[in-house]
Amino acid sequence: MFTAQLSRFFAKAPTQVLSLIAVSVLAHVTMSGGRVAASLFALRHGGSEAMAGIAYSLYGLLPALLSLHMGRWIDRVGPRLVMRLSLIAMICGLALPVLWLNLPVILLTATLGGFGFGSYMLAANVCVSYMDFEQESERVGMIGWLQLGNSVSSVVGPSLVGLLIDFSGFRAAFGGLALIVLGSFLTSYRVHLPDGKRERARAPRGDASVVRMVFSSPQLLRIYILAMTVSMAWDGFNFMVPVLGQARGYSATVIGMVLSAFAIGTFAIRAALPWLSRRMPEWRQLSLAFALTASVFFLLPLARSSVLLATLGFIFGLAAGAGQPNILSLIYRAMPDGKAGEGAGLRSMMGNLMGLTGPSVYGAVSTLFGAVPVFLIIACVMSVSSWQAQRGAHHSLQAG
Known part of the structure; x- marks a missing residue:
């Protein structure tokens, strides 16, 4: 099938x-x-x-x-x-x-x-x-x-x-x-x-910018905030897994294996998205992906074997790989004619800014308090994100 x-x-x-x-x-x-x-x-x-x-x-x-x-x-x-x-x-x-x-x-x-x-x-x-x-x-x-x-x-x-x-x-x-x-x-x-x-023929002239649209619409603002949490979790995993592995004395091979398992997970979910998207709407996929992400970040500090770490990395890859495509789809659906590029550009800007600042914050927190608080903070943020995605799904059904 x-x-x-x-x-x-x-x-x-x-x-x-x-x-x-x-x-x-x-x-x-x-x-x-x-x-x-x-x-x-x-x-x-x-x-x-x-x-x-x-x-x-x-x-x-x-x-x-x-x-x-x-x-x-x-x-x-x-x-x-x-x-x-x-x-x-x-x-x-x-x-x-x-x-x-x-x-x-x-x-x-x-x-x-x-x-x-x-x-x-x-x-x-x-x-x-x-x-x-x-x-x-x-x-x-x-x-x-x-x-x-x-x-x-x-x-x-x-x-x-x-x-x-x-x-x-x-x-x-x-x-x-x-x-x-x-x-x-x-x-x-x-x-x-x-x-x-x-x-170009359809592009509106003299209308409000996407930034103003986003901050005047709670549903649009929810989408963009969730886009930032996707970037937060992605960068947090890629930055903090080597930090955690170094602190526990894992070899570079083990750390690389965990990151490779994550990459395999993203590849697998993206290959399956044409099939999955016909059975599950964007908001539902995001809610499930954020819940999986929260679970992974709660469990990562507790995982002591390389096999378990790699398994968690693969599961997170499945969740993270589904995040951005669904976010972009929601943005394109919400944008008026002629605003798709600006809408995607705002998402990219917010994600890149998170990527530039996030690792520095993670490193500072990890230096002061250790790696575990970083994982727990991201897990809590993703738990709230899952709840917000569920609210987005409810709002979407009411609007429909």
Whole structure:
């Protein structure tokens, strides 16, 4: 039955689904690989660990600050143009170290790459809001499959960059990544993507911003706050599991196994979202996902075996992997015509800001009081989030 549901899903918009996944996988390979290459270059060429962290973080700096403006840009000119211009920005950034290989150029590459990829993924996700589906719930499955491609490329990118650096050096690594983005850019001309003309014609003028809409609507505000808690739990797990493992003397292999189990869980749930979304509405999925997340964070400090830790990591992966697609689907459904990009941009900005500030807070609390309070705080927040998602479901039924 699961296979039959997937077949029906791809029968709805096979060209658009495969087009977005194909172009996005190639683009995301360079993002995941570029971060590794930039931080390694900083470490190996006189930079400190702090400088390596700066090089890594610059990929997320501009998206954290400019995602809302990126979303408005997408609403004005359409997603296809933004996707292609973003790929050009990434190509230019990656080509710079091939010509001038030094630390300032690497930092510029990270900044351009982060801006290009952030605007690209926003536009790719907005494409989903313009696609027609027989049932609105199928949009969640489409978003899940788009992010499934990103999960695959997150594994391929760092491995590919590592091989290129070891065998041919950093110039070849950045040059290879630039060629991959060029392949993504050329592929975008060979596949069907929304052109945005219809959306530009519908875009409202002079109306309230999405920020004002969100803070004037309790239901919309609930969606965006829950989006921040998804990012909070995701970053909390990836940051605190190594901290917990280090405190307990676990090997890097064990810590890596737990994080890999989490990645497998996100992959599995995103693969199943086309089937799951036809049986469970977004709010219900979020309520269940947050409840699972709360349970995992309550149990993580108590888990003493590597197998149990990996099992909890996999369960959290199932919960976390379902969060963002359902949040985006609710946002697209709530946004008026011509505001999908701005709505997604606001979500991206809030998530990136949480990603920039959250680990610092977790580290400070962990230094003062140990790792356990961090896990318990996140567990309590996710418990409240599950209750809020249930309230959202009740409100949605009343409104319907």
